Amino acid sequence: MPELPEVESIRRVLxxxxxxxxxxRVHIARRDVIRDPGGRRRGPIERxxxxxxxxLRSVDRRGKQLIxxxxxxxxxxxxxxxxxxxxxxxxxxxxxxxxRHVIWTFEHPDSHSRRLWFIDPRRFGGVHLxxxxxxLSDRLLGNLGPEAxxxxxxEISSALRRTRRCTKTALLDQGVVAGIGNIYADEALHRAxxxxxxxxxxxxxxxxxxMCRHIRAVMLExxxxxxxxxxxxxxxxxxxxxxxxxxxxxxxxxxxxPSCGVVLEWMRVAERSTTYCPACQT
DNA sequence: CTTGCGTCCTGCTCGC
DNA sequence: TGCGAGCAGGACGCAA
Numbered sequence: 001m002p003e004l005p006e007v008e009s010i011r012r013v014l015x016x017x018x019x020x021x022x023x024x025r026v027h028i029a030r031r032d033v034i035r036d037p038g039g040r041r042r043g044p045i046e047r048x049x050x051x052x053x054x055x056l057r058s059v060d061r062r063g064k065q066l067i068x069x070x071x072x073x074x075x076x077x078x079x080x081x082x083x084x085x086x087x088x089x090x091x092x093x094x095x096x097x098x099x100r101h102v103i104w105t106f107e108h109p110d111s112h113s114r115r116l117w118f119i120d121p122r123r124f125g126g127v128h129l130x131x132x133x134x135x136l137s138d139r140l141l142g143n144l145g146p147e148a149x150x151x152x153x154x155e156i157s158s159a160l161r162r163t164r165r166c167t168k169t170a171l172l173d174q175g176v177v178a179g180i181g182n183i184y185a186d187e188a189l190h191r192a193x194x195x196x197x198x199x200x201x202x203x204x205x206x207x208x209x210x211m212c213r214h215i216r217a218v219m220l221e222x223x224x225x226x227x228x229x230x231x232x233x234x235x236x237x238x239x240x241x242x243x244x245x246x247x248x249x250x251x252x253x254x255x256x257x258p259s260c261g262v263v264l265e266w267m268r269v270a271e272r273s274t275t276y277c278p279a280c281q282t
Numbered sequence: 283c284t285t286g287c288g289t290c291c292t293g294c295t296c297g298c
Numbered sequence: 299t300g301c302g303a304g305c306a307g308g309a310c311g312c313a314a
Contacts, residue, residue: 083293099292165284174308273306
């Protein structure tokens with residue numbers, strides 16, 4: 001389940017591998033993974049919208065979205081959803097994985113061409129095409145809140161104050177803060193000592209400050225470790241992320257709290273499985 | 283407007 | 299041992 005740390009880890013591998021290469025072709029094995037609901041354009045996909053013939057100028061990330069920026073002004077936004085991953089296949093052997101929906105082929109000046117695969121068994125993810133920077137910022141990135149790794153209290157305090165939703169639900173809302181998913185919401189709230197079901201509007205200033213500090217810390221540590229591999233997440237070379245070993249609560253219900261030793265409890269918040277410490281989190 | 287719930291989808295785990 | 303039910307959940311559409 002790629003959240004911001006997983007996407008950022010993937011981005012860091014892709015950027016030096018692919019930047020400045022010319023995109024020779026794109027093969028779309030499954031048409032319906034190209035999603036542009038409400039997009040400016042309908043109908044057939046044009047080569048220029050895919051960046052074909054253009055150089056890849058940037059590999060960026062905003063929240064959980066991976067953004068390939070091409071010289072012609074178009075951008076390809078990849079959302080990994082639940083089970084999506086990006087792979088740069090190495091060499092000629094190795095079997096073709098199932099659910100390989102999109103193949104980008106880049107020309108390499110002095111070696112064989114380099115390919116990039118989008119693989120997504122559950123297809124909660126998808127690929128969005130922005131025709132120009134305005135299209136990208138308005139339609140695809142326009143509703144995202146501030147980035148989680150640099151989150152300041154002033155950036156979310158008003159959003160939290162005006163909602164009665166559970167604090168965890170608010171953190172999962174990408175418009176409130178971009179990049180947090182189920183794993184890191186549980187981890188950050190545990191470290192901050194805040195109960196996931198606390199109404200967001202009931203947090204006081206010091207709690208919001210503390211929560212932001214722990215969100216930043218969890219994000220940076222997880223990025224450093226290459227993200228959390230539970231089952232699906234892999235870096236583009238196939239290696240797993242190592243942050244799972246540092247999870248304090250996620251997936252550990254019934255085990256002792258690493259801070260106080262009390263048995264961690266499980267509950268459902270916003271239809272999401274949630275693990276927390278009934279003693280540390282109030 | 284805010285909020286919550288159903289839907290999408292496949293693969294893995296668990297219980298009988 | 300085999301099989302089916304249940305579960306995992308990010309984003310979005312829709313309804314109250």
